[in-house]
Structure formats: C-alpha cells, structure tokens
Amino acid sequence: MAITQQLARIPAEYLASCRRSAATSPEGDPLWDPPPADVLDLDWAPFLIERVGELGGLGDVHRKxxxxxxxxxxxxxxxxxxxxxxxxxxxxxxxxxxxxxQVDRVAQLLGEIDFPALLAALPTDEAEAAALLGNGADEIVGGPGAYALRHFDALREFYRGASRRRLLVVLWWD
Incomplete structure (x- = not known):
C-alpha cells in the first residue's frame, strides 16, 4: 500500500461536527468524509516540491x-x-x-512562487536533476520536473480555492 499525502479543505463547522461525532460515538467515529472535490492527493510530491524550492534558491518566507x-x-x-x-x-x-x-496567507505566498524558475535552476539533464532531487526522482515517469510542477500547481490551486471559500485545510499521510 502506498502512503501519500492527502489534504482536505473543510469549513470549521464540519471539523467541529466531526469532533462532536467522535466524542459521542461509542467507537470514537468522527464520521470523517470530506467531499471528494475538496480532497487533494499529492502522492509523493511534497518531498520533491520542497527539494526543488531548496535547490532553486526559494527565499525563507516562501520556503516557510x-x-x-x-x-x-x-x-x-x-x-x-x-x-x-x-x-x-x-x-x-x-x-x-x-x-x-493561515490558509489565506499560505495561498497568497504560494501564488508568488515562480515554480518554473525554480525548476530552471536544476540541471537540464533529467538524470542529473533526478540525482540532485533524490527521493526516488529517477523513477518518475515523465521526469521529476514535470511531476513536481504538476503537483505544485495543484497545491497552489487547492489553497487558492480554500482561501476564496475561507476554509481550513487538514493534512495527513495515508
């Protein structure tokens, strides 16, 4: 079974409802089931996204x-x-x-990141770039740059949507 990062954008009221359900259920069942449209599976991309930021020289504020x-x-x-x-x-x-x-601030800062420019700081040879990135980047079909960019763009859009709707974001690995 693969372990991947999951994110869900939810209203605070939904989280409170899950908390109440867990407290009143004999088995502690929170009845956690966010709508599929508000769940993002980042796969194994978080490690690569952060590494691209590090290698690309992303500034402290944006890296945080x-x-x-x-x-x-x-x-x-x-x-x-x-x-x-x-x-x-x-x-x-x-x-x-x-x-x-926090989601609003993160969405704003993610929107300021020029991820293609960070990727441009990597070697143009995919094997060299994958070796620098590590974390199994050499096994990614289609290349680690395209994979990281696709997932970064999805992350940015996910947070942008959560910010617009004033939602919070829950993160976990499953």
Whole structure:
C-alpha cells in the first residue's frame, strides 16, 4: 500500500461536527468524509516540491510558507482524527491543520512562487536533476520536473480555492 499525502479543505463547522461525532460515538467515529472535490492527493510530491524550492534558491518566507502548506500546524487539536479504529492517518504521523487565516496567507505566498524558475535552476539533464532531487526522482515517469510542477500547481490551486471559500485545510499521510 502506498502512503501519500492527502489534504482536505473543510469549513470549521464540519471539523467541529466531526469532533462532536467522535466524542459521542461509542467507537470514537468522527464520521470523517470530506467531499471528494475538496480532497487533494499529492502522492509523493511534497518531498520533491520542497527539494526543488531548496535547490532553486526559494527565499525563507516562501520556503516557510511552502513547508507550512505541506506540513500544516499543530495548533488545531485533531487527536480525534488519529484514534483507532477510525484514524485517517493509520500509516503516518498525526493529522495537522491550518486555520482559514493561515490558509489565506499560505495561498497568497504560494501564488508568488515562480515554480518554473525554480525548476530552471536544476540541471537540464533529467538524470542529473533526478540525482540532485533524490527521493526516488529517477523513477518518475515523465521526469521529476514535470511531476513536481504538476503537483505544485495543484497545491497552489487547492489553497487558492480554500482561501476564496475561507476554509481550513487538514493534512495527513495515508
């Protein structure tokens, strides 16, 4: 079974409802089931996206925003989503989340990142670029640059949509 990063954009009220469900259910079932249109599967791309930013010389503010977009924050208590047998992250670390305010800031900063320019800083030879990136980049069909760009663009659009709708984002590995 592959372990990939998942993100869900949800209203705070939905998270509160899941918290109440977990507290009142004899099995602790939060009834977590965000709409498929509001879930993003980033596959294994987070490692490559961050590495491209590092190698491409992404500045500190944007690098921190990218890390926050991919790692979330622990300020919102989500233990109820990480309790067996209903954990949403059975194979990874505990889920994290970003508040709507954090999502708005992250979306703004992701929108300022010129990812193609970061990719341009990598060697043009795909084998050399893959060796620099690591994390199995040499095995990505179609090349690691196209893969990372496609997933970065999806991440940016996901956060942009969450920001427009004033949603929070929950992140986990599954």
């Amino acid at each position: 925003a990218l890390r926050q977009a991919l790692d979330g924050d622990t300020a919102i208590e989500l233990a109820f989503l990480h309790t067996r047998p209903h954990t949403i992250a059975p194979f990874g670390p505990a889920p994290t989340a970003l508040s709507a305010v």
